[in-house]
Amino acid sequence: MKKPATIRDVAREAGVSVAVVSRVLNEGTGPVAPTTRAKVLEVIEDLGYRPRAAARELQQRTTSTIGLVVADLANPFFARLADRVVWEARARGVHVVVLTTQEDPHLEAESIATLIERSVASVIATPAGDNVDKWARLIDLGINVVFVDREIDQLEQIDVVTIRNDVSAEVATAHLIGLGHTRIGFISGPAATSTGRDRVAGFRRAMAAAGLSVDDELVHHIPFRGDNGSDSVGALLSMPEPPTALIVGNTAQVRSALRRIKQSEIHVPEDLSLVVFDDNPWTELVSPPLTVVRQPIEMLAVHSVDLAVGRAKGLLPEHRRRIEVDAEFVRRSSSAPARQSTPTT
Amino acid sequence: MKKPATIRDVAREAGVSVAVVSRVLNEGTGPVAPTTRAKVLEVIEDLGYRPRAAARELQQRTTSTIGLVVADLANPFFARLADRVVWEARARGVHVVVLTTQEDPHLEAESIATLIERSVASVIATPAGDNVDKWARLIDLGINVVFVDREIDQLEQIDVVTIRNDVSAEVATAHLIGLGHTRIGFISGPAATSTGRDRVAGFRRAMAAAGLSVDDELVHHIPFRGDNGSDSVGALLSMPEPPTALIVGNTAQVRSALRRIKQSEIHVPEDLSLVVFDDNPWTELVSPPLTVVRQPIEMLAVHSVDLAVGRAKGLLPEHRRRIEVDAEFVRRSSSAPARQSTPTT
DNA sequence: TTGTAGGCGTTATCAG
């Protein structure tokens, strides 16, 4: 266990000053004679020298690290987002510190504190909805924040990358209406989240456009964590007049909801048409393959990293940016025409 | 965008020296009068002061950061591993820098270099199999390395956390043999990986124990990435005498394999019994629900973090540790008794 | 119990 070589070791060994070594390390900082440069590079190689990140960060103001704050990586949506973010970041030479919050505002606050300590250049996050002041403080400290997927209304100055949630829900709803469904259930995220609200808004808009009224009992706002998807499905199916179609607009609860449906006597799509917000390869492997609203995760990630890194390098226009990407509606076999409406018992 | 307060600001504001502030920051470093401590804490709160991580790391030798090197987060196995690692690490007050390699040795080497620069305390990794010297160098620099899931034989001094791959495969195979199958296909990972080899070894052992010979054409070593699972299944099913049972021991290829089976005319489990290495909630939502070898990801993560953090704090015995955990065999409906063996066409 | 001063490894400023 030998201690790592420092820039001084390299300088001595190469017979030059540390300043010169520093210059060959960060090209463009200053002039270096070709011969000297070669010599230095050779020594660096010999000693296996690597500049110490901590020392750099200390004297520069910023870091080549960005923080990624998501609820949890066990959720395929976040996992894939994280995967792309890490990948895109690497391509730009920056590292990613991943923090998970389990949708817990307290943990989120803690994560924010951590990111401040690490003086990251930027952070990409899917905010839970609270901690408005904490996020604001981050901005205040000059740390660039990019909200992805979700957003917080009060924080208007923060960059946002999101899918068109309302439109996506609208399309999904219109699809079902077109199939003759009139009683449609909608399971969404918490009303405190932008996605939870926007999707329901789109749903209502589509219903209204078709001249259909919405039975509020059919609209469920449920948390992302836990097994509420199952409960919601249970409640919906045991209604005196159950819906003939269901949209699960809460990606994290799709599995839970699906499990409950499988356990019941309900057949999809004969008894219940199903559309879910999820782009998970497994959705096409279940029976029947699910009609889905596929979120373009890659796009979300790319844009987020672009903003995060771009801001850090200060080469983006001052004003806050809001990037919306379209989700893709993929019709498969879980949605089908409504049966002749049978009068209530 | 005001610049962050430093320890000096706090000291001045509190009317004490930086040493005192430092002491209240790291309790136990030295004595501080209760009143002074209170005053300092108050100022810290007021100024929203946060010690700068880079400065700390610079003068201390080590970091409170560990690196996690996995192939990609889009793979649910790694995603869940990462999730637990991040979580367990947080519980111990350390951060995680996640790096992905896409199973590419070159990217892996790059990741290793990065981790050296960041002078992380430890790294948890699923090594691709090459880069033996690079990993060794990490050790040489005093950075603790923990291999999880896979390992590299030449690196005997490195801590390892893994499931009992051979036994798991043996159990799965014995299960199928018990159901009357004699021609069993096995799709495994690359022969260059420990998991790829060990699982096949277990498979062969079980076959031998039952007095069955193994047709080498039925054993496929395929990469983790790409769509080879589908190809393998295709090849297997189009053999003159196809297997009546199949074990997919390459988690990353389960989906690909499954998709191909669904596309074919083959019925599971009537025509083909199926057992896969995967613990993914979706495996029980497909039809039929899959019989699986469930990897205890949480255990792998916990032990890895324990080792990584424990080593970093130097409170673990010198000698290298090797932790093996049992995988859980979960029988569901994709495996069934073999039909009366029909003679070859 | 508290304060002073030196150093951690780099980069940046300014003379040579």
Added chain:
DNA sequence: CTGATAACGCCTACAA
């Protein structure tokens, strides 16, 4: 083109 040298923010002997 190259070389001293002063920060960067924090910890830690060593003094007081």
